[in-house]
Amino acid sequence: MARYFLEIMYDGTLFHGSQLQGEIPTVQLAIDKTLSILLRKQITSFGASRTDEGVHALCNYFHFDIDEELHPGFIYKMNSILPIGVALKKVYKANDEKFSARFNAIKRTYRYRIYPKKNPFLANRAYYFPFKVDLKILNETASVIKEYDHFESFSKRKNNSKTFKCNISESYWELHGKELQYIVSSNRFLRGMVKGLVGTQLLVGKGKITIDEFKAIIEAKDCTKADFSVPGHGLYLENIEYKGGNLTELTNLK
Numbered sequence: 001m002a003r004y005f006l007e008i009m010y011d012g013t014l015f016h017g018s019q020l021q022g023e024i025p026t027v028q029l030a031i032d033k034t035l036s037i038l039l040r041k042q043i044t045s046f047g048a049s050r051t052d053e054g055v056h057a058l059c060n061y062f063h064f065d066i067d068e069e070l071h072p073g074f075i076y077k078m079n080s081i082l083p084i085g086v087a088l089k090k091v092y093k094a095n096d097e098k099f100s101a102r103f104n105a106i107k108r109t110y111r112y113r114i115y116p117k118k119n120p121f122l123a124n125r126a127y128y129f130p131f132k133v134d135l136k137i138l139n140e141t142a143s144v145i146k147e148y149d150h151f152e153s154f155s156k157r158k159n160n161s162k163t164f165k166c167n168i169s170e171s172y173w174e175l176h177g178k179e180l181q182y183i184v185s186s187n188r189f190l191r192g193m194v195k196g197l198v199g200t201q202l203l204v205g206k207g208k209i210t211i212d213e214f215k216a217i218i219e220a221k222d223c224t225k226a227d228f229s230v231p232g233h234g235l236y237l238e239n240i241e242y243k244g245g246n247l248t249e250l251t252n253l254k
Contacts, residue, residue, distance in 0.1 A: 003094040004070065005101060005247055006031065006045070006062045006078075012055040013124045013233050014085035019050045027051075027086060031062055034081045038074070039066060048101040048240050049108055052192065054232025056125075059239050063094065063101040074253040092247035099246050107169065107185055107241040110194045113234050114180040126179065127234030133180070133205030135173060141204045141211055142171040142182065145197065145218075152221040154197055155190035156228065164190060164221070171197075183238075192228055194235055199227035 010018075010027050018027040028047055035043035048061040070091065078088045113126035122128070145168055152164040170185035182198055200217060203209045209217075217225045 001065050001067050001097055002069070003063055003065050003097045003099060004250075005092040005094060006064070006088055007090040007092070008057065008060050008062060009087050009089055010057050010060070011085040011124075012051060012053065012057065012235075014083070015053070017051060017053045017055075018047055018057070018060065027057075027060075028062065030083050030086050034078055035064060037081055038077055041066075046101055048105050049189070049237055050191070051235075051237055052195075052232050055235045055237065056233070057237040059089075060237055061101040061105075061240055063099075065097070070250065070253055072252055076254060091250045091253050093250055095246055095248060099242075104242055104246065105240050106187060106243060107239075108187070108189060108237070109170070109183065109185040109239040109241075110189070111236045111238045112182040112194060112198045112230070113236070114182075116178060116180070124233045127230055129180075129202070131206055133202065134207070135175065135180070135205075137211070138173045138182075138201055138205040141201045141214055142173055142184075144211060144215060145171040145184070148218050150221065151190055151193060151218070153217050153219075153223055153226050154193045154200070155223055156192035156196075157223060161190055166190065166193070173201075195230050195232065196223070196226040196228045198234075199230045202230070203227055 015027050016024045020026055020028040028045060031045050032043055043064050045062040045064040051057055075088050114129045115122050115126045116130055149165050151166050155164055166186045166188050168186045173182050204211060204214050
């Protein structure tokens with residue numbers, strides 16, 4: 001039995017999240033149906049990171065198992081069948097058939113995009129936020145996040161997490177032209193966590209709460225105190241990392 005990894009990108013506004021929910025249109029459902037058509041047998045994939053409705057991905061991984069080699073042209077044929085909002089970028093073969101897209105990921109990176117002036121071409125690609133914010137204060141707040149490893153306050157109540165601990169390795173804001181962007185990396189994320197971090201930090205940036213009050217929200221371990229109101233379409237799963245030597249890219253499948 002061979003285990004293959006699919007590197008996928010998608011427009012989250014066209015799906016009800018990434019994870020399988022019966023016959024509701026999700027990214028995983030689209031992948032499973034396409035694999036099953038192409039390989040002529042029922043295939044179930046397993047995703048590396050769950051993204052909520054509206055959230056985009058520049059890089060997410062799904063693995064699946066099959067007892068045969070993939071034929072040349074696999075990537076082209078997959079992209080011909082997949083819905084317009086999903087694209088297969090690369091295919092890898094796991095060197096260990098037990099290597100998991102989800103459980104063996106060591107780092108995930110998200111980016112949240114905000115624009116200050118109305119722009120119809122960014123309407124479903126970033127968050128329209130026409131308010132002045134203090135970038136210096138935002139970065140001070142973002143730095144505070146790395147001091148903690150328990151984020152229950154930024155986890156939506158309906159989740160299956162057994163622990164609220166996350167190891168945040170990067171947390172900062174930067175300007176890209178006129179866009180304000182938040183970048184955060186961790187070994188794992190809780191459901192709704194990045195949206196909660198962004199929304200609550202923006203309260204600090206607008207002067208609605210202080211950095212000390214932001215710390216108090218983290219320490220309260222109470223999700224009712226955080227702000228999850230920012231829309232999903234401003235959020236991008238940008239990258240997922242695995243330890244080297246575990247995946248071999250198959251370059252002959254284009």
